[in-house]
Amino acid sequence: MENNLENTTNNNKINIEYSQFDSERMRLNAGPQHPSTHGVLRLEVELDGEIVTDIIPHLGYLHRCFEKHCENSNYNQIVPFVDRLDYVSAINNEFPYVMAVEKLAGIEVSEKVQILRAMCAEINRIANHLLAISAFGLDSGAFTPLLFLFREREFALGILEKLSGARLLYNYFCPGGVRYEIYSDFKKDVKVFIDSVRLAMKEMEDLLIFNDIFIKRTEKIGLLPKEVAINFACSGPVARGSGINFDIRKSAPYSSYDKFDFDIPVVEPGKEVVGVSGDCWSRNWVRVKEIEESCKILEQGITLLPDEGSVTDGIPKKLKVPAGEVYCKAENTKGELGFYLVSNGSDKPERVRARATSFVNLAILPSISKGYMFADLIMILGSIDIVLGEVDR
Amino acid sequence: MINYLKNIIKGFSTILVGMKVTFINLFRPNVTVQYPNVHPLVRAGSDKMPDNARNKLNVIIPKCTGCKSCEKACPVNCITIETTKVASIDTEKPLMEDGKKRVFWLSQFDIDFAKCCFCGLCTIACPTSAIVHSTDFEYSCYDRNELLVHFSPFNKEQVAEKKRILAEEVKQKAEKALADKQAAEKAAQEQNITDSKIKSSDDQTSANQNIQNNSN
Amino acid sequence: MENHQFLFNFISEYTGDILAGVLIAIIPLALLLVYALVAIYGELKIASFIQLKLGPMRTGKWGLLQPVAEVFKLLQKEDITPDGADKPLFNLAPFIIFLGCYAALSVLPLSSHFAPSGLNIGLFFIIAISSLAVLGIVMGGWASNNKYSLIGAMRSVSQIISYEIPAAMCILGVASMAHSLDMNVISAQQQGGFWNWYVLGGPAGISKIWLIPFTVVMFIVYFVTSLAETNRTPFDVPEGESELVAGYHTEYSGMKFAFFYLAEYGNMFVVSAIMTVIFFGGWSSPFGDFLNSPIWQIFWFIAKSMFFVGLQIWLRWTLPRTRVDQLMYLCWKILLPLSMVCFLAMALGGMLY
């Protein structure tokens, strides 16, 4: 594995034979309060001047006892806690959980609900990627893109708020359907939203993504080779940035994703726009392209979503879940999110286990950031796009 | 050398492109909505707060039956309900909103907004939609205890009064039951005496009497 | 040129030399303080308008009193000296930075009839005195006993010292064309319209046209350098808040931080003023003799300088930050060769005209 990292060409990494020097190295604690550790991650960094020689991530500053709460709540009451795992993309969290409960209880869900769910998930995915890209820009010191993209994000939150009533943590999906009916202007709002997002992303490419300073800051930084990504079980934009064509929406279509026609943006070696496959810029580029693909899905969703029919009819009055166990996975905004559910037949689950994407993706950080500069470490962390609520659970 | 110059020009031009974008935005109308001057409920277009927004919970007491299903549905147990039965000797004859007779007084209906996670599960669980999300969000406070909101229409004395009435009724009932019992026993004894005196089979009537006594 | 002593002579007739000197010294200080309030307000507002928001709105009309409120706030803040800090150095650092900025103001000719101090080696003095900022930064960073501060200070030292070379080359180029280091003289040479400015080749007839590309490139080089010298984006690596929490002034609070804040904005003005003097005609009106009286000259000088301050603010809210090694690459491999080439051309121009 180490060899793979060393042998990659076009690497900006600085290799120093430390046996030759007797230099003193500095230990720096970045976090838990640091402007750009995306929450309360603590990185214990060993620095040689500006160069990172060692890095130890410390977790647990946001451990909120998710599994303990699941054991003490019934199936409907767990949904708010699931929301708070990856709080930036709450709808995408609810998706696999609700599917798992439905699979276990044997509930059939109508087509309208499936399409609506996929659309909500895509709106939420756009909102998440807008935040990820803008926060990545903020890590590199550009403050204005953050506010430009938050403007579009407000539209996405507005649509979801009109649907569910909440701005960030929705509690919208439930086994059998969704909680509230669709409001009348939903399709029109989505159309306006798609147009405005496309315009904003065009502007963003001029302002940030193809800016030379930004490219210089991100290309050939934090190289994650394909094999290493597979070995670490990375998924989502992190894996796709390294050229792994893996997306659960395509490889094992769930809900109504087989009805939509969309591409999976992958930065394969030899087909890069800028930089090399697996660097920070590629990971960010995958997110930029995914916003466009989500827009495509939303466009098709507007035509596919039937007007008649209710989305709340399918909800069972009393949820009866037979004993058994199930694993259900879905493509979260950050990669594969799975829920392993064990039921003993009562109204509360015996055990709920989440396969958290951010936690798995964060594991690559020490192995891809050694040898780069401290400023690069911040960029690498930003490009992985972690949410600490999901890492610590 | 050509590459070197190309890089310089490319870097310079992308910076100019970025500056162009920000310059255009300098003259665009701003999107800020000034909150204390413009309330989110009266805004135009997509910035308007929808009516179904999940803010502060509101309990419509005339609708509430005191079934406690919201308390059970709450994932964080922030709702505390205590009910007192409406005494039949109570002079106040409460009615529900739909005109039915009320069974329970809501002697305590507390929601702790310092714990509430605004998930909306209680509003779904409520059979009479007595607990609803309002559009009120401006209730931040200097003291955390202000966030514990009492929805019950009664204060402590009134609750004590209602409890006293109920206890009185229970007491009266118990006394009555006791009196009835004693009366029944007396009657039974008399019956026995008469039975023994008149050895005729009047089981049917005595049984009926017993049942009546019990039902009282 | 004895004109610049006009105000001094005027005052000293009534009050005597010492008091006149004190009064004259107060003028740049007052200018600096007023300018800082305006610049802070301007920065907040320009940034907000670029980002499609409003900026301060509720402190006075349109938030005009926001910087004033900040001053009163900072006056009241607790003055913390960290436990492990080197106290004398820690307390001295903000004043040294401020001193550098204030001293540089003393030689700027605001008008043909007023320069606080009429040094005939003004440019040389400014190059020398602006190095004082480095001393303040490294003192503050080291004395704070904070690792982020230390890294920020080390970055800042390497950055400012490197960037002084291209900056000096630019100033030298203009000095060789002007045959003088006196800023008042340089400004006076560029009188008579914007075509006489040194950014367009200087006051030498039509034959100077071959020089224009070199002077324009020289100006761009100096502008980039000035950004780096004042630690502004894209070169704000010493205080890059996403990496080093607040850089060398992480541990400073209250009024000491206010001095850093003031010095940052002051330095912005100083480099803009130098740019104005050596490339954009100083106090001279851009339209020949139109509005070129000594009072209007003050207006022109401040207007030109504020334009460049605005340009710096505009750039700050547009660009991401460079990395520290890219910064060095830019300085040594791009700016220095460019400035050398341009300097040769300008020196040739200085010999010819």
Add this chain to the structure above:
Amino acid sequence: MGLLNALDNPINADGIILGKVEDLFNWGRAKSNWFLQFGLACCAIEFMAVNASHFDLMRFGNIPRSSPRQADYIVISGTVTLKMAERIKILFEQIPEPRYAISMGSCANSGGPYWQHGYNVLKGIDRVIPIDVYIPGCPPRPEAFEQAVLKLQEKISMEEIFKKRERVAQEDKMLESMLKAEENNFIENVNKHI
């Protein structure tokens, strides 16, 4: 608050000259609140949204600072675990006086959804640091946060710096004299017994 109103409405310029120094200082502190860039969990995302263009916290004079030494108030935006509570205490103590704290959202107010079974969650940040304003909501709306900022400004502008100083000085004097009297009594008693 004569001066405050006068400054906010420059047309009605009564009382600028007569305004008290205390009012001026309170006005300065109330109108210029720099906050610490610090996020914990879900509420931090909404906190970012408050800073963004739609809601624009800068209208109130609130500017982000990343170093606690330069901040005026801290926003506890999210779940505080026991592991993090110590760090928050240190952070709060690093903010120079006068300092303020806003508790944003249910988690910070009282542990929120995690108050019951969250063995690792602090049940209310006010067990660690003093809180000035509590914002309910999970997460609160951006407008709710702005309202809290207005409430904080109101609180600051009502503070009595000099009166408090006088009061504290008087109390100190009284305490001193009481102690002295007690000491004298004690000595007298001792003398008597001897």
